[in-house]
Amino acid sequence: MKSSVGTRLFGSLGVVVLAVLALAAVAPGTALAQSDVTFTKDVLPILQDSCQTCHREGAIAPMSLMTYEETRPWARAIREKVVTRTMPPWYIDKNIGVQGFKYDRSLNDEQIATVSAWVDAGAPRGNPADAPPEREFADRDQWHIGEPDWIVPIPEPFVVPAEGANWWGDFYADSGLTEDVWISAVETKPSSEGFPVVHHAVTRVQETPDDDEGDFLNEYAQGKNGDIFPPGTGRLVKAGTVIRFNMHYASIGEDRTDRTSVGLTFYPEGETPKHELFSRALAQNYDLDIPPGEDNVRHDSYHKFENNVRLTGFQPHLHNRGKRQCIEAIYPDGQTEMLSCATWDFGWHIVTCSRCCRPAR
Ligand code: HEC
Incomplete structure (x- = not known):
């Protein structure tokens, strides 16, 4: 690009x-x-x-x-x-x-x-x-990214009562990392018993629990599993990192105890990735003005990259009333190119990963 x-x-x-x-x-x-x-x-x-x-x-x-x-x-x-x-x-x-x-x-x-x-x-x-032979599925305890090298759970098991209002909140866990590590895959995963009550689990890496500057790490939500980064790319997770788990739990009529964890796969000892990967919410727009009675309002927002980048994935994100989201590249010469559009559905949170970085024409 x-x-x-x-x-x-x-x-x-x-x-x-x-x-x-x-x-x-x-x-x-x-x-x-x-x-x-x-x-x-x-x-x-x-x-x-x-x-x-x-x-x-x-x-x-x-x-x-x-x-x-x-x-x-x-x-x-x-x-x-x-x-x-x-x-x-x-x-x-x-x-x-x-x-x-x-x-x-x-x-x-x-x-x-x-x-x-x-x-x-x-x-x-x-x-x-x-009929083909019945398809077999790995059991839920298995990680989609393969067995991680490092697993950090929320500090204590959390009980979601049989009945109760939806619960949103944060947990902070010491990562236990004593040196900086490059990672090649990451997955946030509810425990087996907690699985039906975890609606989302978003993890961030922070220097301290009250550090607002931390970075998005990974998200578990319906339709999403782990992220295995493209070959040659990786992320640096620093020694002493605190992992913040932002959770949304919903009751299902019986008590369930959850212990969501995040799993990290390390780069082989002594190897570092050629490219640093980052996941970030770009061009966020908190100031949506929807006139009364309107059902179709467009908002634009922008993000400028200071360096060359390659987009490896796109996860559209809107909330309940969102309809459609598109991502367009504006090149230095003024040319524009529509990269992707999604017909939004709040029920699903899916990252799309491109095989190619330019559309096949
Ligand atoms: C990523 C998970 C997922 C996949 C893959 C998936 N479904 Fe579903 N499906 C759901 C969920 C969750 C619901 C209930 C919520 C909803 O309707 O969105 C559902 C609902 C449905 C319903 C409606 C059931 C009702 O109560 O009326 C039908 C029919 C259905 N799916 C068929 C299919 C078929 C056929 C496929 C494959 C071609 C498929 N689904 C693939 C998760 C999935």
């Missing part, structure tokens, strides 16, 4: 837009011959790849989609969510800016046509022998 890239973030607040993208989802010619499509042969592989990570016993979705028996009653709802591209959650605009993201779990047009044709054909099971 060229030097001193400025970015402009557009956040518009309101409620309606969600359905617009949906209409284009299934082109008429792509529907498969209905009679051919079966659960075991065509649909189950799609569920395994794109749905079961959340739709299984004990995960975050309301129902399991592991078997035909579990899936059949949801056939119509599945078609509706898939055709409107609300499931699997993935809100990046497919017609604007950078495409081809790592870990993109959205379905392609052909997969959507397959699911739709299956439902239209009466959701047939098909031949059990066609």
